[in-house]
Amino acid sequence: MQNITVFSLVIFFFVLIILANSIRILREYERGVVFRLGRLGTNGVRGPGLILLIPLIDKLVKVSLRTVVMDVPPQDVITQDNVSVKVNAVIYFRVIQPEKAIVEVENFLVATSQLSQTTLRSVLGQSELDDLLSQRDKINHKLQQIIDSNTEPWGIKVSNVEVKQIDLPQEMQRAMAKQAEAERERRSKVIAAEGEFQASQRLADAAGILSSEPSALTLRYLQTLREIATEKNSTTIFPIPIDLLKPFLDHYKDKKE
Incomplete structure (x- = not known):
């Protein structure tokens, strides 16, 4: 028992x-x-x-099957215009065909990471520095397309790739700062010159109107005197037309000759 x-x-x-x-x-x-x-x-x-x-x-x-957020380590990249930069990125992907992710590749996480690093260096190396700084969305889309097409046989879908940070050399940062300062100074001079040009045009129009209407010149003269008087000044300025002084100037010139 x-x-x-x-x-x-x-x-x-x-x-x-x-x-x-x-x-x-x-x-x-x-x-x-x-x-x-x-x-x-x-x-x-x-x-x-x-x-x-x-x-x-x-x-x-x-x-x-959850979305994996993977950091791409900083990569040393030489751009097309021979500028050395250090760039890192982040990639978002998920497994959509589990059987391929296990059978077709030994370790799909490591494989995706290595592919992202090589693609990042290759794509950014074909771009100029100005494009890298100003056309970030275009570069991100290009990276996403290339990586996604290479990971598709592994059953992996890359949904997004974002370039996070671009580290420039110190000398390049100083050069770009000088360029930006020079550009701001150029714009300020252009704006000032444009303002002077518009003011001269308005003055020319006003002079044409005053010359055609003598009474308008008198009214403007009286208005100017009124503005001076409101400042509580003891000095009053009377403008003298040049035409009144012309006979005296001609007489002095003839006498000198």
Whole structure:
């Protein structure tokens, strides 16, 4: 009787071990790639929920379907116009075909990271510094297309690539600061010259109107005197037309000759 009890306990524990190795529970964002005797069957991708496996025959590999945010380490890049910069980026991707991500590549995370680094150096090396600084969206889109086309056979979808930071050499930063300062000074001079030009045009128009209407010149003269008087000044300025002084100047000139 005691031998039967021991045998029953052994059978019970053996069944528990088999069940523990046969049952898997996958979360909503997980999928399981099942290999049966080393081969991937037609129903090789399972989940989420409860998964039943055949012990010693089936082997399960879990794959997460969540979006992975991966930092691309800083890369030393020489742009097309021979400027040395250090650039880092971030890449967003997710697994859409778990069976390819396991079968087609040994480690899809490492493979994607290495591909992103080489692509970053290649694309930025074909761009000039001004394009790298001003056309960031265009470069990001180009990086995303190239990386996504190369990771597609691995069952990976690259949704976005963003260049995070561009570190310039100190001498290049000083040169760009001088260029920006010179550009601001040029704009200020152009704006001042444009203002002088517009003011001269208005003055010419006003002079034409005053010359055609002598009474307007008198009214302007009286208005100027009124403005001077409001300042509580004891000095009053009377403008003298040049025509009044012309006879005296001519007489002095004739006498001198």
